[in-house]
Amino acid sequence: MADLLEVYRSAVRARLLDERLAIHARAGHIGYHPDAARAELVVVAATLALDREDWIFPTPRDHAAALARGVSLERYVDHAVGNADDALGGHGSPGMFASRALRIASPSVQVSQHLTHATGLAWAARLRGAKEVVLALFDETAADAGDFHSAVNFAGVTRAPIVFLSKTDGDEAPAPDVEVREKAVAYGVRDDECAGDPAAVLEHVGEAARRARAGEGPTLLEVRLRKEPDPLEALRAALLHEGAFTEEADFAFRRELLLELERATSAAFAKPAPRLESLFEHLYAPSAEGALPVHVEAQRASLRAAYREDPR
Amino acid sequence: MADLLEVYRSAVRARLLDERLAIHARAGHIGYHPDAARAELVVVAATLALDREDWIFPTPRDHAAALARGVSLERYVDHAVGNADDALGGHGSPGMFASRALRIASPSVQVSQHLTHATGLAWAARLRGAKEVVLALFDETAADAGDFHSAVNFAGVTRAPIVFLSKTDGDEAPAPDVEVREKAVAYGVRDDECAGDPAAVLEHVGEAARRARAGEGPTLLEVRLRKEPDPLEALRAALLHEGAFTEEADFAFRRELLLELERATSAAFAKPAPRLESLFEHLYAPSAEGALPVHVEAQRASLRAAYREDPR
Amino acid sequence: MSQKNMVKAINEALRHEMASDDRVVVMGEDVGKVGGVFRVTEGLYDEFGEARVIDTPLNEGGIVGTAIGMAAYGLRPVPEIQFADFIFPAFDQIVSEAAKYRYRSGGEYACPMVIRAPIGGGIRGGLYHSQSPEAFFIHTAGLKVVCPSNPYDAKGLLASAIRDEDPVLFFEPKRVYRAVKMEVPDEAYTIPLGEGRVVREGEHVTVVAWGAMLYEAIAAAEEVAAQGVSVEIVDPRTLWPLDLDLIVRSVEKTGRIVVVHEAPKACGFGAEILQLVSERAFLHLAAPPARVTGFDTPFPYTLENEYLPLARRIVPTLLETARY
Amino acid sequence: MSQKNMVKAINEALRHEMASDDRVVVMGEDVGKVGGVFRVTEGLYDEFGEARVIDTPLNEGGIVGTAIGMAAYGLRPVPEIQFADFIFPAFDQIVSEAAKYRYRSGGEYACPMVIRAPIGGGIRGGLYHSQSPEAFFIHTAGLKVVCPSNPYDAKGLLASAIRDEDPVLFFEPKRVYRAVKMEVPDEAYTIPLGEGRVVREGEHVTVVAWGAMLYEAIAAAEEVAAQGVSVEIVDPRTLWPLDLDLIVRSVEKTGRIVVVHEAPKACGFGAEILQLVSERAFLHLAAPPARVTGFDTPFPYTLENEYLPLARRIVPTLLETARY
């Protein structure tokens, strides 16, 4: 199992990325930046509790999952900027990073819709006899939305191998006075809860994933996050105290990251925007001949004509 | 409180109506007929457990509620036929009978959508300080649909004065293995259950309505219906046994109803279809000058032109 | 080769695709043991088992949403919606998710699935068993929309739709399901998406019609033929992407065009087809492009035949357009 | 009378209607204490209290569905959807229920409500904070659709919408919210639904544009004026029912028409407007009716200004149409 130091290191990357991109968002350099809202430790720990062939369905705030799976800061910043190197071709808005190779699904901006996709993928894996497990992340308010109901219900019916993880804001009272975990019973799904500290998350997600893999069905896990005091700071203090690293080493680690971020952002902003024609790519699968549908081709041509002198 | 004899008499009306309209549906005289599926006793008892100023949100199968509130067989058959006397102007399909005067809401064909309307109306009544209560009927499968989730959740949050009544098919196993009443906890709503016999329904609905009226919030009541043996037959036998009526009296009562139905259906089929122009009525509220919007007026005129020789 | 109706033809296409590609799964409300409300999936459950012919809870958003996840995994789900009228609980999943899944992920993920649903009126089903929602999906970039008018086309188009790499809405005219029989090969075959068909050649007016209304267009054409008006009829078969070239070629010949559809007029597909023709063949138009459609009201129960653009309502527009 | 932006103007309309009619209630996600994501409902909670300015759970279907019930009871709910992109979870309630509530009940029940939602691009919000879904609702019989382009119109149209007896979709161009200021009376007033406005008079081409794109049309008109092309611009303000007479009168004068909108082209409102004009003014048309619109792709993140029909893309179509 991953150790806390590994969790810490990934979470710090996510945090420093947040701090940097928040500046660029405020300055209007990028559209906006959905930050981790101090849940990065939970997301990283949940990610590391899985096997690499397991699938993650993040919300747009959960870039920490991608980072924990090895996405470089530069790759993520390219995405946030939406430049020519953006893995999403400048199509997806910030936070919609997705990677089939890393088994990170395309996050939905409509709160909770990705949860139903997650159930479907888990179910498909099970139908195909695979041992893959799915982790679906959400913020507790998403439990009010319609697709939470569909997703957990279908998971209960199909016994799909999935862990629904609610990042519950422990500082906000639920309305009505019902915890997310209490909703599991409505769907015949096992529920569980733990505090937002990474050791607990590693353990509870690990256990829920083990059950799912063993064919014991879905779990609705409620992670109760306290955002004050900053949980990342608390972990840092604990690791320092344990001697996992020294102040100096941590400082050096962070400075290295800041330099990496500096390089990543400078590079990302220096890159050109995607080509004009990229607007029409990935609408449909490319046809054998590479031709666009007639109506799309006409629109491409009209855009090109309006931007005749534009080198893009 | 209503007595069982009253329930019985209303339910028999509904049953005989069902039998008659089923024939006309099979023969293609009407589009189709959503019958009560042996739940008429439950629907009638629930209706009679309410005050007359309370509101009912039925499904298309719950015509027994309208009958119990005094709708004549002729009025209902006019609706099923969709003739010129249909209260819905030939617009609503069979089962969509609605009456503001009787406080019977417009049923949704999309399973469960009316439940959210019911919550909204109950909430509005409470916001306005009225003492009116809402009864929302549904079949248990509707709990899978998205609007069940919205409706009960909003009711839980607002403490709206509403009784959700699940007509649960006691002969079918739920999937997953969760009873509808168990879903109440997910929304912080009180749950209750009873068997499908009318005395129990009168009592449980009456009690839930009393709580709602007293500001104690919503109830999700699961009524477990057994359709075999026929519950209406069982009640008849019990009432006969108690001496509530004689075989002869029951026979006479039913013969009277059959004659009434005969008159109602003959009359309904003899009536003309709605006027051609009625197609365009009740699309929007009539304007002060009675004029239709320009585009609608053009369509009305084109229809009239195509049916120039048609007297309707 | 034997006489088959559309229900049988679609059932065969499903069976062939399932047999030749084990990624294909069928899912929906009562599609398994019951074989679907219209019996289109009959026998598939027995043949392929519950892992590939899946009965789901009553929740269309859940059906399409889980199908998206299944497609992302690599399956080829073919969800059924009992009536197109009930597609709206799944609208968000179709429009916000399925349609944009490939685009928004820059091609990391795709969403190959075919959503089957019966459309159209004529069975006295009233407001919620009669609608024709194709325009909603044509307006949503990223989808393809198919509507066959006969058993042969249905079988070949469904095979193509299932083999397609992108989400396809496959609308089946329920009034045609058992009303039309024709020779349909027993073996599998495909008809490419995006290719229309000239159903009847003519000189004076082009009519574009699909699904059940094609037969009304034909009836109207017969009627006006007696009055010397010769009508060419095009069935686009795939509504989107549209075989516009075929339509434009016809209009270049006739100089006149009428579109017929059941859906309401305002922002219906007729407006799009006709505006495309105005853009491409303006100088060929000898009369205003015209439409005969359902009215801009909900679908009524009693007066459905008056609401629908049946031959009786098509004829006057054909004559007017021809004589303009 | 003072200089106000659209946010302020809408806020005032809400306040006036709430003050003069106690049936009016505002509801939505964070519309209460927070005052809405765009602060349009700011101050209403303090003034009218939590019984009339209602914070709801995150569930648009629930918001519109409960609003339907409230309207049936006799209230006048004004639900807010945070972004028009998030209207789709409520699509079934709007399209299947609200739009048909009066019709299907033969007038027993009505559904007076105004669904407010910000629409349009230009804030770098990407796929799900930028869309313009008006065509979906125009295609749905029973609804009215409004889209003001400036603070004055917004205030007067919203008052009319709230007093209307039927469901109205009130789309607010978010890019205009704070970008345009003008003199707006402090007191309440109404602008009738269904009346367009000639924004600029001209001779050679009629342009129909609304919301944020009106300003692009004006910019394009200025640009082509220098080349001798005189453009008349009509802002329909109420998209549906459309003030077609106003547009037709303009086209009878100019003989040419171009529609501009942000939404995708296929089955967009442009097709409907232009087809209506082809039907009503065919013999006046000296050039093909034309559209400049968003493309038939999802709304992109990076290249949004290329996607949007900004002046740069309008100008060539104006010139082509004028010189046809």
Ligand SMILES: Cc1ncc(C[n+]2csc(CCOP(=O)(O)OP(=O)(O)O)c2C)c(N)n1
């Ligand atoms: C279907 C849908 N409706 C609305 C939104 C807009 N939205 C994004 S997050 C959010 C909820 C914010 O509340 P919470 O999850 O508690 O986050 P917090 O503000 O506490 O960080 C909303 C309404 C959305 N993304 N999807």
Ligand SMILES: Cc1ncc(C[n+]2csc(CCOP(=O)(O)OP(=O)(O)O)c2C)c(N)n1
């Ligand atoms: C949203 C929606 N989807 C589908 C339907 C079609 N439909 C009507 S009732 C029903 C379910 C039938 O199951 P159940 O309630 O158990 O009734 P039973 O067949 O047992 O009488 C379905 C799928 C619908 N009315 N609404």
Ligand SMILES: [Mg+2]
């Ligand atoms: Mg929160």
Ligand SMILES: [Mg+2]
């Ligand atoms: Mg059942």
